Amino acid sequence: MKFFIDTANLQDIQEAQEMGVLDGVTTNPSLMAKEGITGKDNILKHYLNICNIVDGDVSAEVVSTDYDGMVREGEELAALHPQIVVKLPMIGDGIKACKYFSLKGIKTNVTLVFSPGQALLAAKAGATYVSPFLGRLDDISTDGMHLIEEIREIYDNYEYKTQILSASIRHTMHIVNCAKAGSDVMTGPLSAIKGLLKHPLTDIGLNQFIEDAKRMKL
Ligand code: G3P
Numbered sequence: 001m002k003f004f005i006d007t008a009n010l011q012d013i014q015e016a017q018e019m020g021v022l023d024g025v026t027t028n029p030s031l032m033a034k035e036g037i038t039g040k041d042n043i044l045k046h047y048l049n050i051c052n053i054v055d056g057d058v059s060a061e062v063v064s065t066d067y068d069g070m071v072r073e074g075e076e077l078a079a080l081h082p083q084i085v086v087k088l089p090m091i092g093d094g095i096k097a098c099k100y101f102s103l104k105g106i107k108t109n110v111t112l113v114f115s116p117g118q119a120l121l122a123a124k125a126g127a128t129y130v131s132p133f134l135g136r137l138d139d140i141s142t143d144g145m146h147l148i149e150e151i152r153e154i155y156d157n158y159e160y161k162t163q164i165l166s167a168s169i170r171h172t173m174h175i176v177n178c179a180k181a182g183s184d185v186m187t188g189p190l191s192a193i194k195g196l197l198k199h200p201l202t203d204i205g206l207n208q209f210i211e212d213a214k215r216m217k218l
Pocket of ligand 1: 026027028135136
């Protein structure tokens, strides 16, 4: 399973990259705003900075909601850097724009997906990635993991090439369960990725080894 980091924070991206486990980055307008990035030039420069830190795909989201606007924005984003993936909302015009970009060979990520039917449409439109929002479904007492399993089943039935990019990941168990369900990618915060490291028996065992190593008089 590929690990993407879901942030626009350059320090977090750098730290995950240095761990050696990072395959890409996803951003959205909320994450960009959180970093205080304003103005078109700064936003485009920020995407380039992210591309220069990681080797993999970097999702940059359009903010238009009409087809022409999404195509215009997406083409500008895609021209920025070969690692850029155009992120489009799961609405009618977004699907239409997805088809347009897929015919042009430009990578896409269809976001704000909350049902198997939406994921089916994204695959039919040739999306590179589909982003079901796991955590936000859990937030409203709906089983987010079940959606990932349903999408996996549908995509496997027809061998759709669209990659399931499980998003809105909040903690380590989301990551582990996504891996069990066969999600192609997960995108989450640095805290969830680093959380995978933790086990008290590892800490206890290491402390014992360090103590015993002293007796080896290296
Ligand atoms: O990038 C989209 C998604 O991962 C958002 O996550 O935590 O805001 O629901 P969250």
